[in-house]
Amino acid sequence: MATTTSSTTTEPAPPGADRAPAPPRRARRGLGRFNVLGGLAGWVWVAIVLVPIYWIVITSFKSQSTYYVTNPMLPPTEPTLDSYRLVIESDFARYFVNSVVVTAGAVVPAVAMSFMASYAIVRGGGTSRFLRISNSLFLLGLAIPLQAVIIPVYLIVIRMRMYDSLGGMILPSIAFAIPLSVLVLSNFIRDVPRELFESMRLDGASEWTTMWRLAFPLTRPAIVTVTIYNALLTWNNFLLPLILTQDPSKRTLPLAVWSFQGQYGVNVPAVLASVVLTTLPIVVFYAIGRRQLLAGITAGFGK
Amino acid sequence: MTAGPGTVPVPPSVAAPRGGGRHGSLWWLVVPALVFFVTFGVVPLLGVLGLSFANWNGIGAITPGGLGAWRQVLGDPGLLHSLWVTFEIMAISWAVQTPASILLGTFLAGPQRYRGFLAVLYVLPLLLSSAALAVTWKALLDPNFGLGAGLKIPLLSQNWLGEGGLAVGVVIFIVSWQFVPFHALIYQGGVRQIPRSLYEAAEIDGAGRIRQFFSLTLPQLKYTIITSSTLMVVGSLTFFDLIFVLTAGGPGDATRVLAVEMYQTGFLGNQMGPASAIAVIIVLSGLVIAQLLRRLGGRDASASQLEGM
Structure with a gap:
């Protein structure tokens, strides 16, 4: 289904833009400047993506007993592989x-x-x-x-x-x-x-x-x-x-x-x-x- | 499709400009892929239609069931509810993801090196299986053992998956968390294909950045928007793993989308006939929506493309 759509959506490729990698810096001036909103969104999204992943990783190195009593966003003071052992x-x-x-x-x-x-x-x-x-x-x-x-x-x-x-x-x-x-x-x-x-x-x-x-x-x-x-x-x-x-x-x-x-x-x-x-x-x-x-x-x- | 000896050279002038038949037949190369695809793709597609007119409990014999399954499914208020939940999740997650993806995609299309690095981070959620993701968020949102409880922030330690409205919101959030980056990358590709000369012209005309975005970038992205929306909308018909693991359709039936309803009817309720009817409804909804979106984009196929060139 993706294709039926995308095949009808082929734009007339501008010369030199086909499968364009990062174009030269100078030419992209217009796009790169002052994109405050986009830049803000870009970094906020990194945080949204990384916080849960960070939490997954640090928590997996905690022991079950310390998990409930420590701050969940701080890395474990005594990292342990007990959880991994149990999983394996x-x-x-x-x-x-x-x-x-x-x-x-x-x-x-x-x-x-x-x-x-x-x-x-x-x-x-x-x-x-x-x-x-x-x-x-x-x-x-x-x-x-x-x-x-x-x-x-x-x-x-x-x-x-x-x-x-x-x-x-x-x-x-x-x-x-x-x-x-x-x-x-x-x-x-x-x-x-x-x-x-x-x-x-x-x-x-x-x-x-x-x-x-x-x-x-x-x-x-x-x-x-x-x-x-x-x-x-x-x-x-x-x-x-x-x-x-x-x-x-x-x-x-x-x-x-x-x-x-x-x-x-x-x-x-x-x-x-x-x-x-x-x-x-x-x-x-x-x-x-x-x-x-x-x-x-x-x-x-x-x- | 006559098979000729593959090694006889033919003068270039004789050769057809395109197409293979001239030089050894090729049809057999497609056979392995075709056999697999017909057996597990085309036959099941016809099979699901056939089974919707049959009685089968998943183990025993399959007997003709006439319109029984359809009558049962269409007369069930649960189906209407599932349809509603499915389209609710579809519409809201589209409305959340599309602006976010366009914004991020436009940003990512810029030249700075660090944006490539950000793109790498964005893709991480896509690598997780929906099952693993659901397991993670279930743990993270647990009102007693989750992140909110650990941080002792009451606002975060609500019963996220225990209340209907909240659970729907959580599903939409997780879906966005996983798929916004993917669509942002699609938009990044789209933005990079917009001819630079258009921006130069806009700048000469004195258009500011916001004006450029709304009058140039957005119209030029029209087809990308349709592609991405089709993937989002049709994809959302098949959210099964995430919802099944996260809430199993609950609390109550608050997140029981069509795919979950189908699984529960067929594999837990042992009613494969009605479950097949629901599957047919899923396929048809997908086709109808995709066609509608295609129409939306197809009408004036070349309209906005060359504007200002």
Whole structure:
């Protein structure tokens, strides 16, 4: 749905402004000056974002007994790892492994398949009706929220005898990662100069070779973007494990955090330690691919 | 779609300017993605419509149910309430997020280095799963053990999630906390695409900053506003994780949005027929709203774009 809108919203790109990074300082004078309101809002928002995150982190290092008697906004005088110990003893290593398996198992095939599909759609869409119809189907997919079709997905997974298995969560995750990935990747492949394809062809390269030797390296930034984005969504998915698993040993982290709070609700430091441990891997992942993701959001939707 | 030997060179003049079929067929490359997407996307979409005319308790056999499920859902005052809560949260969170995102996005589009650093911080809430976020805020807002109680500020130690109106406000606040940065980044991209020459012209004409913002930036952002609003509004139809973990639809039914109502009817109440009918309502609402927003933007597609060029 995002696309149906954004595709009609493409502005006539001003010369030199396409996918513009930070433009030269002098030229932006008009935008940079005296934005008092914006500047104030910018810093206030940083505080709004950081205060709860700060609270999560410092509290997770407090002991349950000191939590109730100390000022909640001050860091602990005697930091302790007790909360983290309790979380890890509650089988979080297993949930962590489950999350890694589900995320990697879903994102790698999803991005690979989306890349191949995008390549075919861009290169063959001009002559093949089948490819054009496939593309429209993927675009339609952007309008299907997972929540709304979860009941039939549940039915299909049961019938495939994959209830209570990691595979049962992986397969729908792959499917729901495909539409946006195809959209983003095909936009990028479209930007590869046609002469390059032409010269590959004259060198006698097959489409398969051209795809992996030419299109893949040139679209790498977009591939990183969709990989991070899909990894984030899959890692954080709560609905699929909630619906498709029952056995605690098959839980992924978001569901584990929820049931952990149900179990240790009054132990606030421990609950927050579980939140930190759940989020830490994705923060690390994000730190690695930050530039691509930010550029992807601003370039992909900002048009 | 005839498969030719992939290695026969064709003179450039013969080759079609675009399209692949000329050089080995490509259709099979789309097949894996298509199979997955049809199995878990298209089939369930048709399936949810089919199941809304069936009886199924989630375990046993599925039997035809005619219009029973629809009659039950449409005759239930709970549905009307869920619709109301869903649209209430949708409208208010849109009204809160949009001005904040535009303001922050315009600010972030400026040139100073530290703004890039701020953008990194802004994205942090997006990295948290809604479940983890809900768990955190639930702890933070707890009237006895939360932040307000610890700071001994009565204003902050209210029963945030125990009173209907407050709980709705909390949901809207958390949604904004998580998603304003995302939309600010979208607007940042939009603002950066506005031709600089327009600002130079405005400055020569003597327009002040506020005037520039309202007469230039805002109209130029029209399509970005529609994109961002579509994502916000359609996205808000599917807030499930956050509300389910935070309040489970409560207190009472104060925050029972459609998605939560669907889950409770289907997976807790074992009535998959009515739950599917609610799911169909969610899909249809999303499509209708997206189309409306598209119309809003599509009518004069090229109107404001070249103004002043």
